[in-house]
Amino acid sequence: MARLILTNAHLIPGDGPGRTGMTITVKDDRIEKVSNGPADAGPGDRVVDLGGRSVMPGMITCHHHAGYHQIGKKPLVVGFEAPPAFLALAGGRSMKLLIEAGYTGAVGAGNGFAMDASLKMAIEEGMIPGPRLVPCGRGISATGFSLDHQQPWYWHAPFIDVKTADGADGFRKAVREEIREGAEMIKLYSTGGHLSVTPGGQMEITREELAAAIQAAHAHGARIRTHASCAQATLEAIEAGIDIVDHADFLDEAGIEAFVKSGVFFVPSLRLATESKKHGFSQGTPGEMEAEMEHMRHMVPLANKAGVRMVLGDDYGIVIMDHGSQSEEPAFYVNEIGIPALDVIRWATINGAELMGRGHELGTVEGGKLADLLVVDGNPLEKMDLLTDKSNLLAIIKGGEFVKDELSRIPATERQRAMA
């Protein structure tokens, strides 16, 4: 089988600093080897001299709502903005835009119609392009709280993206039902806040409900996440054994310590609030979003420095951020939040792979791992903005197959040097 050999690469491995003059050999769906020697090309092998351009792991977003599709419209209740079949097509569009933005992995954060599970099947069958997906189902919320409040009760239609449950048995059953429909990631709502209707400081599920949901998810090998918009909700979720906390608004020192000790993942998702403010869009309690944002801009760099396992992801597809603009997120954390570039790469690659439970085969550029790779025209460690312009992605490779191949744009004199 012919191989792809990328020579003279600036390698960004995902778990450490960049190295120049590297050769990456891809055979079938895997990275055969990474070396700093010349290419040992055989007949039929394709050799590309990258002339110092970068090779990095495909990125992974860890908070993805494939079905969100409200861009440019008056905001409607998510899940009610269009019929289910239309939203499934919108979900397919979101997956295509995501991989074209350089993301070869995604973790769901809540969707109606068991849409993620179907999208995963369609991607694996090659029907539509898209990243490797950990499917999520509906968000589970206690009756009368958080997402159950997004619409008036007299509409007599359940909110499509939420499932209500009450008591430990109720939460256990709700988790099992989501798993039956294909969820491998369970989403809970510990509080309101973060652009939802009820206040973020209000605890909306009990410790017993939380523990039962976590136990039921783990018993089936599923992972579990919760929307937490106050310090208490974050701490309770970590203590109960959650796998990932969404938002963790109003995070405090005790929360950071608990994250570090437990190794629980944290998706700060600061882009939505920032973009909302820029575009004059607000929701929730007046001033809540601004206060939350100010606090988190200060705390997220501290959490990163302390060693919390941070990951990328946000609410794309609503109001002001369309799908595909995930390409702007790494630069956002470097330029606007002050996170070192190497750390943001780690969030986007190895940390995401570990959350997916696939750290052994994804997230770094190493011999034996799956070949999910990006070739970038330039060095993102020096200028992360390069990733926001999709024309700088010369190649997107998933499992050894090209999703995008514009390596021929590298001047021929450089490309052929290795062949001479």
Ligand SMILES: [Zn+2]
């Ligand atoms: Zn979300």
